[in-house]
Amino acid sequence: MSVDAKQAPREAGRAAVVQMRGISVEFPGVKALQEVDFRLLPGEVHALMGENGAGKSTLIKALTGVYTPTAGVTLLDGREVSFSGPADAQDSGISTVYQEVNLCPNLTVAENILLGREPRRFGAVDGRACRARAAELLADMGLHIDPGSVLAEHPIAIQQLVAIARAVAVDAKVLILDEPTSSLDQDEVAELFRIMRVLRDRGVAILFVSHFLEQVYEISDRMTVLRNGRLVGEHLTADLSRLDLVSLMIGRELGALAEVERLAGQAGEEASTVPVLQATGVGRKGSVAPFDLQINRGEVVGLAGLLGSGRTELARLLFGADRPDSGQVRIDGKALHLRSPRAAIAAGIAYCSEDRKGEGVVADLSIRDNLILAMQAANGWARPIPRKTKDQLVEKWIKALDIRPADPDALVGKLSGGNQQKVLLARWLITKPKVLILDEPTRGIDIGAKTQIQKLVAELAQEGMAVVYISAELEEVARLSHRVVVMKDRSKIAELDQHATVDDIMRLIAHVDERSEAVAA
Amino acid sequence: MTSTRPLDRFRSSPLLWPLVALVVLLAANAVVRPSFLALRFQDGHLYGSLVDILKNGAPTLLIALGMCLVIATRGIDLSVGAVVAIAGAVACSSIVGAGDPTSAKAAFVGMGLALALCAVLGLWNGFLxxxxxxxxxxxxxxxxxxxxxxxxLITDGQIITVRNPTFRTVGAGFLLLPVSILIAVAVFVLVAIVTRKTALGLLIESVGINPEASRLAGLRSRTIRWTVYVFAAICAGIAGLMISSNVSAADANNAGLWIEMDAILAVVIGGTSLAGGRYSLAGTLLGALIIQTLTTTVYSMGIAPEITLVFKAVVVIAVCLLQAPKVRAVLLRRTPRRPARPVSDAEPAAAQHAQTPTASMVEKVAQS
Known part of the structure; x- marks a missing residue:
């Protein structure tokens, strides 16, 4: 089935539900958007593409009334509109679901869906009608969960879908999904896409923002590409190759990616067999089944598996963030008692959490303080790093990792995701670790920063650092790793060598599925 | 990022409005009672209303210093008032029970015992x-x-009075200035040096802003939090010694009553957020002075005791509001803005204000 065939008639018959013309948004000293045109047709999934800082969020915020454009007009169903805020936009049929679930975890699913517009009886909220209406909406989306259950009991993915149910409960004409998939695993993404298609076929116009190219190609009908606040082009998804898209987004050739491949390849030849970290029978009840793992000098070991497979849990055990209750870890042959992250750090292990905001950077501190935090903690409070040394280190690493803004006094909370990740990486690199554990270092960051970080990992390995690399993107793991450890259902199921392909990994994960299904049958 | 013009930097400093509030309070006092600002030198001692304010404010300042660090780690210590009472009770009953209740030795033993017990109480808080x-x-x-x-229990329900010259020095003695002022200043300087000249301040702030990220960066989050409670209890202990020494008695019921509220207010007025993180010792000092000046003003202006607390509340709300970015924006609008400073400079500075959580909290309240 060709996408073109489906596309053409849909486009021909319908007027755009949203039309933005010549939109500019300016902040003092910054032109965030410059004369951008954008249109959204009913019954399509429209991907908004661009690097971090390209203006995607700004465009969405200009559409939903968070920002007031300094120039340009916005038409909704042909009428000029100007919203005072997201609530106002929602009243006109434009609903937004954000990357982080913005619901009340301690209320029930039904209450969350209908919050603020509950059915009433004699002036009081009618709980029964509320649940019935919610059940109807959920069934409509093919979601079978108890509307009376508390939201927090459900996994993040379901919560995300509940947020979407809430968004469409107001008969949205336009649904904006800002990075909805960044915390979902593959099955959950499939479920989300199924629901998106249901809504699309019902005539809802969906604006979709995602950093995952594969997902964009799977779900979207059309895409608009932004770069540096300007419109680069609008294309049918089927007409634009991935390579062309990436070139449009970053405005340069893909030499950098090729470089990563080359470096990773070289490092592969040079990876030694000198073990740095040896884990034997390490595990923790309810977290990860006991596993053996050896990581050599100059080696990148990838951890692959679905969300919830135990890949993060394994990393946390190696770092002492959770205390293992069995097994032993040796660093350079010396046994290590992993009672706290502090002990792990002292032995030369560093860990970048997948939860950058919650467990990584300290948002209200400056770039300078964040960079030296781990080193200072290792030194102890009584031995402050001298101002001069501090400035030299900070200047060096801001430059080396191209952290922007290059202002040591800027608060880290104000930086983009990619730059926060770089700050976190630099914080550890300053401590010169022997083993660097990276959990989803490239999630939710733009392709430019992504490439830089992958390149850095390859270089670090080449210099002799042992790296554990966790990513939901199997291509990334396969490309960077000398060895791939496959996780499934909270245990290590296989270890593949350098020639492992994405298919190999997928087959391993799926194979266990088949077997367990066979047993079930 | 920071503006280079001293005036602009001053105007954007979070300490500006507490300072203005303090000056206004002092000026109001001076207008009502011209002798307010007068200082007399007599028998080698300095006397005057300003000295009184500092002297009476010393216990509040001490407790506020401890409270400031506790609050910076996202905590709060409501027990400081009770610790004040315990410190006084232990010191006085120990002195009274000593072989020679007037000797210096009895005083030091009593005070040592009191502070040791306070440290234990701090350990208990930190443990919980x-x-x-x-x-x-x-x-x-x-x-x-x-x-x-x-x-x-320690005082048997009685008010214990002591006659010990050494003990009396702590709260009522003079060394040009009242000794209690000197003690408070010494502790202030000590805390400032220990937290700002070492990395302790950074680590405390880091733990307060994001405890889990701090733990994963290798900080001893637990030890740091524990330590600040011990420190707060010791500060409360010293304040308790001052208060009971000043009246040469231990009053288990009334010593340090509601002083935890004054201390928390002092910290908040000084611009440290109850949400933890960035803290300001200078702000806390200003806050404590404002609180004490208020109390003095209320008495000296003859405001009826019934409305004293309401008056205090009004001033506190005013100071907090003045710290809210929105209110400040309204107030500062009158002054010429664009020509005075480049836009690129002004904006990040404004963004930093929005980061002051106290102010944004007030702002939220104002909005709702």
Whole structure:
């Protein structure tokens, strides 16, 4: 089935539900958007593409009334509109679901869906009608969960879908999904896409923002590409190759990616067999089944598996963030008692959490303080790093990792995701670790920063650092790793060598599925 | 990022409005009672209303210093008032029970005992908060309630009076200035040096802003939180010695009553957020002075005792509002803005204000 065939008639018959013309948004000293045109047709999934800082969020915020454009007009169903805020936009049929679930975890699913517009009886909220209406909406989306259950009991993915149910409960004409998939695993993404298609076929116009190219190609009908606040082009998804898209987004050739491949390849030849970290029978009840793992000098070991497979849990055990209750870890042959992250750090292990905001950077501190935090903690409070040394280190690493803004006094909370990740990486690199554990270092960051970080990992390995690399993107793991450890259902199921392909990994994960299904049958 | 013009930097400093409030209060006093600003030098001692304010404010300042660090780690210590009572009770009953109740030795033993017990009480608070992970407001409520009971047990429910010249020096003595002022200043300087010249301040702030990220960066989050409660209790202990020494008596019921509220207010007025993180010692100092000046003003202006607390509340709300970015924006609008400073400079500075959580909290309240 060709996408073109489906596309053409849909486009021909319908007027755009949203039309933005010549939109500019300016902040003092910054032109965030410059004369951008954008249109959204009913019954399509429209991907908004661009690097971090390209203006995607700004465009969405200009559409939903968070920002007031300094120039340009916005038409909704042909009428000029100007919203005072997201609530106002929602009243006109434009609903937004954000990357982080913005619901009340301690209320029930039904209450969350209908919050603020509950059915009433004699002036009081009618709980029964509320649940019935919610059940109807959920069934409509093919979601079978108890509307009376508390939201927090459900996994993040379901919560995300509940947020979407809430968004469409107001008969949205336009649904904006800002990075909805960044915390979902593959099955959950499939479920989300199924629901998106249901809504699309019902005539809802969906604006979709995602950093995952594969997902964009799977779900979207059309895409608009932004770069540096300007419109680069609008294309049918089927007409634009991935390579062309990436070139449009970053405005340069893909030499950098090729470089990563080359470096990773070289490092592969040079990876030694000198073990740095040896884990034997390490595990923790309810977290990860006991596993053996050896990581050599100059080696990148990838951890692959679905969300919830135990890949993060394994990393946390190696770092002492959770205390293992069995097994032993040796660093350079010396046994290590992993009672706290502090002990792990002292032995030369560093860990970048997948939860950058919650467990990584300290948002209200400056770039300078964040960079030296781990080193200072290792030194102890009584031995402050001298101002001069501090400035030299900070200047060096801001430059080396191209952290922007290059202002040591800027608060880290104000930086983009990619730059926060770089700050976190630099914080550890300053401590010169022997083993660097990276959990989803490239999630939710733009392709430019992504490439830089992958390149850095390859270089670090080449210099002799042992790296554990966790990513939901199997291509990334396969490309960077000398060895791939496959996780499934909270245990290590296989270890593949350098020639492992994405298919190999997928087959391993799926194979266990088949077997367990066979047993079930 | 920071503006280079001193005036602009001053105008954007979070300390500006507390300072303005203090100056206004002092000026109001001077207008009502011209002798207010007068200082007299007599018998080698300095006298005057300003000295009185500093002297009476010393215990509040000490407690506010401890409270400031506790609040910076996202905690709060409600038990300081009770610890004040316990410190006084232990010191006085020990002195009274000594072989020679007037000797210097008795005084030092009594005070040493009192501070040691306060440190233990701080360990207890820290244990509940840092080790058992009980919410600080509940954990310290335990000692707030039980503490006065303990003080009553120690004093047998009586007000114990002592006659010990050495002990009396702490709260009522003079060394040009009242000794209590010198002690408070010494502790202030000590805290400033220990937290700002070492990395301790950074680590405390880091733990307060993001405890889990701090733990994963290798900080001893638990030890740091534990330590600040011990420090707060010792500060409260010293304040308790001052208060009971000043009247040469231990009053388990009334010593340090509601002083935890004054201390928390001082910290908040000084621009440190109850949400933890960035703290300001200078702000806390200003806050404590404002609180004490207010109290003095209320008395000296003859405001009826019934409305004293309401008056205090009004001033506190005013100072907090003045710290809210929105209110400040309205107030500063009159001054010429664009020509004075480049836009690129002004904006990040404004963004930093929005980061002051106290101010944004007030702003939220104002909005709702």
């Amino acid at each position: 908060v840092a080790a058992l992970r009980i919410q600080p407001i509940i954990a310290t409520l335990v000692l707030m309630t039980a503490g006065r009971g303990i003080a009553m």
